[in-house]
Amino acid sequence: MTTGGTKMSAAADLIATEQRLGAHNYKPLDVVLTRGEGVYVWDADGKRYLDCLSAYSAVNQGHCHPKIREAMIEQAGRLTLTSRAFRNDQLAHLYEELAALTGSHKILPMNSGAEAVETAIKAVRKWGYEVKGVPENKAEIIVCSNNFHGRTLSIISFSTDPDARTGFGPYTPGFRTVPFGDADAFAAAINENTVATLIEPIQGEAGVIIPAPGYFTRVRELCTANNVTLILDEIQTGLGRTGKLLAEEHEGIEADVTLIGKALSGGFYPVSAVLSNSEVLGVLKPGQHGSTFGGNPLACAVARAALRVLTEEGMIENAAVMGDYFLEGLRSVRSNIVKEVRGRGLMMAVELVPEAGGARQYCYQLKDLGLLAKDTHDHTIRLAPPLVVTRSQVDWAVEQIGKVLA
Ligand SMILES: *Cc1c(COP(=O)(O)O)cnc(C)c1O
Secondary structure, X not given: OOOOOOOHHHHHHHHHHHHHHOOOOOOOOOOOEEEEEEXXXXXXXXXXXXXXXXXXXXXXXXXXXXXXHXXXXXXHOOOOOOOOOOOOOOHHHHHHHHHHHHXXXXXXXXXXXXXXXXXXXXXHHHHHHHHHOOOOOOOEEEEEOOOOOOOOHHHHHOOOOHHHHOXXXXXXXXXXXXXXXXXXXXXXXXXXXXXXXXXXXXXXXXXXXXXXXXXXXXXXXXXXXXXXXXXXXXXXXXXXOOOOOOOHHHHXXXXXXXXXXXXXXXXXXXXXXXXXXXXXXXXXXXXXXXXXXXXXXXXXHHXXXXXXXXXXXXXXXXXXXXXXXXXXXXXXXXXXXXXXXXXEOOEEEEEEOHHHOOOHHHHHHHHHHOEEOEEEOOOEEEEOOOOOOOHHHHHHHHHHHHHHHO
């Protein structure tokens, strides 16, 4: 077997082996990466790329951030896993630091983003029965069309994407779907059994869809008026991606339950969390929810370092400034195949006209020029570099994008 070699055939061999032995549940661009540092990744042939996906915003802090790596190595040599059967000396610190940063009063640590979503669904259902007084098994959660919240059975049960959903029934009941950005439809869907609504502040997988101003203000008001828990899925938008710690800050609202993941570990390890500023998490009693790895000391140490560098190194402010600058650059690109450029902070998308023939071919052309981006929904190129990206790197990226779309 070849590991990290520079032979031209190495990448092709690895791809062939993946195709032969792996389930084909992904269709990656054919680039085999072997090393990363900051905004850059390198393939087995030593070619360097500017990463404009950041593992779907899991590496907001940049690849292999030295301080997160140091925390991980240090903790890995001390204590990695106790399970929650015993306590560890890292969890309380993570709680304290997350609470101080976000203002949340209760926290539940998990691993993947989907697990955080599942956890929130369980908690709000129980809250609905025990606190709100919804009749047993009648709880409803309002979700939005074109949502993306993960890949588990309950989550895909309320997906509106046929690829995500078809063939995986029977589905989990208890969800009602309304159009994203439509507060009137949301108001009409609320009834006495509505326990919560689950929304992305900006729909990422749907193609970076930003709702009109005022939408979230009304959703917040309707939730408060009807005793409905507002759950914001900030797994992608949170932790600096949009130029604020949480994307809800752009809307001037506060969720009752906030879900974070991805960049919570800076890409080193799966760490997610449910943050709650209401009584919702209080309904969970011993034995009713858990995870062997959730809240383990290694995860906590990594997450603590990941949060620290995010704030101490000014990454959130940089995302705001570089996001504006990048968007301005993208808007100046002369092209007749660009339908729309949109974004907030460093969460950006270039939507192409249908006649452009799909975004994927342009992602391949960008790859050849040394820029990695991912197509989403056929005709949209999503752009989300690590939050440490510099002005000259943005200039370079815009130049490459301009060449490909010209
Ligand atoms: C990535 C993502 C998830 C799922 O996270 P996983 O770690 O892949 O399970 C959920 N919600 C949003 C908004 C995401 O972007």
